[in-house]
Amino acid sequence: MSTVTSERTGSPACATASLGNYRFADLPDPSKWADCVHCGMCLESCPTYEQTGEEQHSPRGRVHLMKSVGEGKLDLTPDLLDPIFTCLDCRACTTACPADVDVGGLIEQVRGQLRQAVPLTGWKALVNDFFLKGIFPHPSRLDWLGRLLKLYQQSGLQTVARKTGMLRVMPDHLAEMEAILPKVGTPVRKKYRNEPLIKAKGETKRTVAILTGCIMDVMFSDINEATIRVLTRNGNDVVIVSDQTCCGALHVHAGDRETGRKLAKQNIEAFQGVDHVIVNAAGCGAMLKEYPELFRHDPEWHEKAEQFAAKVEDVSKFLYDTGFKVPKAELNVRLTYHDACHLAHGQGIRKEPRAVIESIPGVEMVAMPNADRCCGSAGIYNLTHPDMAQAVLESKMQNVPQDVELISMGNPGCMLQMALGVMKHGRNQKIVHTVQLLDWAYQKEEGKDVRI
Amino acid sequence: MRKRPIATNDPHIRALARIVGEEAILYRKEDLIAYDCDGFTVHRHLPKAVVFPNSTEEVAAVVKYCHEHELPFLARGAGTGLSGGAIPLNGEVIISLTRMKRLLHVDLENRRAVVEPGFVNLKLTNSVAHRGYYYAPDPSSQYCCTIGGNVAENAGGAHCLKYGVTTNHILGLEIVLPDGEVIEIGGNGVPDPPGYDLLGLLTGSEGTLGIVTKITVRLLKNPEAKQTVLAYFDEVEDASQTVSDIISAGIVPAALEMMDQTAIEAVEAAAFPVGHPKDIAALLLIEVDGISAGIGEQIDDILTICRRHHVREVKVAESEEERARWWANRKTGFGAMGAISPDYLVQDGVIPRSRLPEVLREIANISRKYGLRIANIFHAGDGNLHPLVLFDASQPGETERALAAGSECLKACAAVGGSITGEHGVGLEKKEEMRFIFSDEEILAQTAIRDVFNPKNLLNAGKLFPTPGRCVETKQVSSTVK
Numbered sequence A: 001m002s003t004v005t006s007e008r009t010g011s012p013a014c015a016t017a018s019l020g021n022y023r024f025a026d027l028p029d030p031s032k033w034a035d036c037v038h039c040g041m042c043l044e045s046c047p048t049y050e051q052t053g054e055e056q057h058s059p060r061g062r063v064h065l066m067k068s069v070g071e072g073k074l075d076l077t078p079d080l081l082d083p084i085f086t087c088l089d090c091r092a093c094t095t096a097c098p099a100d101v102d103v104g105g106l107i108e109q110v111r112g113q114l115r116q117a118v119p120l121t122g123w124k125a126l127v128n129d130f131f132l133k134g135i136f137p138h139p140s141r142l143d144w145l146g147r148l149l150k151l152y153q154q155s156g157l158q159t160v161a162r163k164t165g166m167l168r169v170m171p172d173h174l175a176e177m178e179a180i181l182p183k184v185g186t187p188v189r190k191k192y193r194n195e196p197l198i199k200a201k202g203e204t205k206r207t208v209a210i211l212t213g214c215i216m217d218v219m220f221s222d223i224n225e226a227t228i229r230v231l232t233r234n235g236n237d238v239v240i241v242s243d244q245t246c247c248g249a250l251h252v253h254a255g256d257r258e259t260g261r262k263l264a265k266q267n268i269e270a271f272q273g274v275d276h277v278i279v280n281a282a283g284c285g286a287m288l289k290e291y292p293e294l295f296r297h298d299p300e301w302h303e304k305a306e307q308f309a310a311k312v313e314d315v316s317k318f319l320y321d322t323g324f325k326v327p328k329a330e331l332n333v334r335l336t337y338h339d340a341c342h343l344a345h346g347q348g349i350r351k352e353p354r355a356v357i358e359s360i361p362g363v364e365m366v367a368m369p370n371a372d373r374c375c376g377s378a379g380i381y382n383l384t385h386p387d388m389a390q391a392v393l394e395s396k397m398q399n400v401p402q403d404v405e406l407i408s409m410g411n412p413g414c415m416l417q418m419a420l421g422v423m424k425h426g427r428n429q430k431i432v433h434t435v436q437l438l439d440w441a442y443q444k445e446e447g448k449d450v451r452i
Numbered sequence B: 001m002r003k004r005p006i007a008t009n010d011p012h013i014r015a016l017a018r019i020v021g022e023e024a025i026l027y028r029k030e031d032l033i034a035y036d037c038d039g040f041t042v043h044r045h046l047p048k049a050v051v052f053p054n055s056t057e058e059v060a061a062v063v064k065y066c067h068e069h070e071l072p073f074l075a076r077g078a079g080t081g082l083s084g085g086a087i088p089l090n091g092e093v094i095i096s097l098t099r100m101k102r103l104l105h106v107d108l109e110n111r112r113a114v115v116e117p118g119f120v121n122l123k124l125t126n127s128v129a130h131r132g133y134y135y136a137p138d139p140s141s142q143y144c145c146t147i148g149g150n151v152a153e154n155a156g157g158a159h160c161l162k163y164g165v166t167t168n169h170i171l172g173l174e175i176v177l178p179d180g181e182v183i184e185i186g187g188n189g190v191p192d193p194p195g196y197d198l199l200g201l202l203t204g205s206e207g208t209l210g211i212v213t214k215i216t217v218r219l220l221k222n223p224e225a226k227q228t229v230l231a232y233f234d235e236v237e238d239a240s241q242t243v244s245d246i247i248s249a250g251i252v253p254a255a256l257e258m259m260d261q262t263a264i265e266a267v268e269a270a271a272f273p274v275g276h277p278k279d280i281a282a283l284l285l286i287e288v289d290g291i292s293a294g295i296g297e298q299i300d301d302i303l304t305i306c307r308r309h310h311v312r313e314v315k316v317a318e319s320e321e322e323r324a325r326w327w328a329n330r331k332t333g334f335g336a337m338g339a340i341s342p343d344y345l346v347q348d349g350v351i352p353r354s355r356l357p358e359v360l361r362e363i364a365n366i367s368r369k370y371g372l373r374i375a376n377i378f379h380a381g382d383g384n385l386h387p388l389v390l391f392d393a394s395q396p397g398e399t400e401r402a403l404a405a406g407s408e409c410l411k412a413c414a415a416v417g418g419s420i421t422g423e424h425g426v427g428l429e430k431k432e433e434m435r436f437i438f439s440d441e442e443i444l445a446q447t448a449i450r451d452v453f454n455p456k457n458l459l460n461a462g463k464l465f466p467t468p469g470r471c472v473e474t475k476q477v478s479s480t481v482k
């Protein structure tokens, strides 16, 4: 650590300071690796170490490598990409670590450095730029993508593609993903464009905003709808803030912290007028709560980010904390619950979603062993590291009880991945979001015909 | 996993890759750095390569290759060792056993199980718990350390006070000798086979005599009842005296653990706090188990003894959940040091129980002398001390001071008739301190045994024993201290 020239750089744009062989602005935080005493208590919590048994694929090994760069013993070379980018950013190690080492946070910071030292090239760069910069941050382009997908699904093209074997020309993992794409609906951002405030049912207790998400709103608009219904049912006026954007998690995971910061600033400003930002995607929620990390070197925005983060809450915890109405109708279903990494490890939210689900009459909860083990989805990890994602999913599926009808969880990314697991294992379980269950129970209570 | 085409012309790497497969070898610096030390971080050295064999045959083939080409090599499990046993001091080829992690056989009728060396300690208990059995040796690192590593270090744990250390639970071993020959010892169920006790010799040999590739262990039936007591003391002396009195009262607790004030500060600042008061001088965690009848009286006796020694507060765990919390707090104690110090060095001295207060006082003196904090978390019941010297390796000179302070702690243990290691092994760390308890002749007699198994000394060389008259090796070691 003797090589620290400056820990705080004035502006994130200038690259004057360095820390060992880290030489780009927004330097990693050396106190994060200083916490690690190399005890190894995190090893078995790590899904990638489970698969390879290799230390450089373990939390301890990764911290050791990142520290070595900070100490000038190792350079930011292409050979570092594998250890650093094979991390799922699942945060299981942080739960296991007695010293509370923030391995995931450190990984994100170092990815920021590494991505600048070793920029993506070729088609990977194109795909990355196309989706992460060209699509996700732009609602109108997302809508366009959604319409395209919808067209693909409704026009019969999907059937044609599947029948003719056109999909066989795609890499296996992409073809598999195609098979489990949910049916695309109408994004709530679009649907409620002219109705920015959806009134609570009955007396209004408070007003909340929801993060509609980028891809979430396109692929899972039904979950956003369910979230709105559940919130309004519990006395919340719901506003859909129009200038909100993608949370930036995918960018930060990929090492593009600059775009991450840009999106963060936009969201912080967009939600300025509200007291609560409710999130139904664990990955996005964790990101929003970690905005301050992105502005470590920028006091002004750091403070704004802190204030913003304090307003963010996951929908299950928010309902639990504010006292949701226990539904009266019975659902009569056996289900199990999967802890999304960014809910359990990232936000420490475990009991609240379970309590919400178990409050529904007729629900029988079957415990899943190692419920908080990553499913391998991890944002776009299943696209960038298909082999590892597949192996991690395989290990997850071993733990999913056979005799349940539903698998419930609080993160859309996991929902896609688990759907893939169910399909590949020839199982017939349905994948649902926690709020969908509550929504169904409420609807049934109102006498609607609910089919799960 | 994805194939990793070999991108080097090094003939040894290419040959080893042919044995274990391209996806089972590491040789790039970026990967190897993760293997430059184990749980003992003071010394660092890069291995030549790391291989991940999948079977005994592959281990034997790798060993044979190294033997023929005079490449130094060593075995590594989870790398949680605290004495540097898995540090590739001579640029060894590391044979990692982490992919040989199958549970091969469970035979509850005969209360035994057969595991591969990379099988993680706690997983064994987890695999048989629902049938009412468990594997007794429970090092605090049991969440991650391997049974192969436990055999090599003859690991102990909190519950070894009553049930004995690893060697008391090993029934058979399959071993690859340093020339690649595979042998089996024990395992056929004869409790005391004729001839020399090779199982005893191999267990605790710190990876210097052979590589363990299969282990037959004893399983125990879960005790019918279990009770756990937590006691807070204002004086270390009172806590120590309580330990002595419990044992002399004829009670054999399953576990009897102590933590001092600095240790408590760390565990409370870390991830698994219990809410221990910060101003107490020491706490005891006492567990008794066995048949239900009589447990109540034992607990009453323990409470009486605690009170006799001015305990400030004492309580019995009211639920399994509470008990588990107390143990998680204790067992993550070493790692918890990260919450109050950038680095730590844990020592592992053993002393006669009756000398506890005196030695703890001496350790406090050493702490003052070197200006470094020393926390104590240890197996008080069997007098196995773990002074944790807290330091900051980034401060010039602190590492050396910490090493010296640690060594002096061991000297204090040896001075009262104790030993320099209870369970963490000698490894690289304490080989010089072996002189505190053995004469040159005694050390030579032991290296003679090693030479029978390991004549070329290619397997884990430079560990366990000081090298009389050959100062080259010691120089090499000190030059790796950063």
Ligand SMILES: Cc1cc2nc3c(=O)[nH]c(=O)nc-3n(C[C@H](O)[C@H](O)[C@H](O)COP(=O)(O)OP(=O)(O)OC[C@H]3O[C@@H](n4cnc5c(N)ncnc54)[C@H](O)[C@@H]3O)c2cc1C
Pocket (backbone or CB within 6 Å): A038, A039, A040, A041, B038, B039, B074, B075, B076, B077, B078, B079, B080, B081, B082, B084, B085, B086, B097, B117, B138, B139, B140, B141, B144, B145, B146, B147, B148, B149, B150, B151, B152, B153, B154, B155, B156, B157, B158, B206, B207, B208, B210, B211, B212, B213, B334, B335, B423, B424, B460
């Ligand atoms: C937080 C923490 C707490 C700990 N608590 C305890 C405790 O309570 N009690 C205790 O006894 N120890 C404890 N230890 C020390 C350590 O966990 C044990 O020594 C353990 O047995 C090491 O196992 P491993 O798989 O990590 O082996 P490694 O560290 O990988 O190796 C240790 C030694 O064994 C050799 N070895 C490994 N596998 C084999 C094999 N298959 N064949 C031959 N040689 C082999 C290696 O060459 C090396 O010399 C603790 C360590 C930590 C970090």
Ligand code: SF4
Pocket (backbone or CB within 6 Å): A035, A036, A037, A038, A039, A040, A041, A042, A043, A059, A060, A063, A093, A096, A097, A098, A099, A100, A101, A103, B335, B338
């Ligand atoms: S990250 Fe935590 S658990 Fe892992 S080695 Fe470091 S201190 Fe130990």
Ligand code: SF4
Pocket (backbone or CB within 6 Å): A045, A046, A047, A048, A049, A057, A058, A059, A062, A086, A087, A088, A089, A090, A091, A092, A093, A094, A103, A104
């Ligand atoms: S975040 Fe997950 S994948 Fe990454 S090191 Fe930690 S446990 Fe392993």
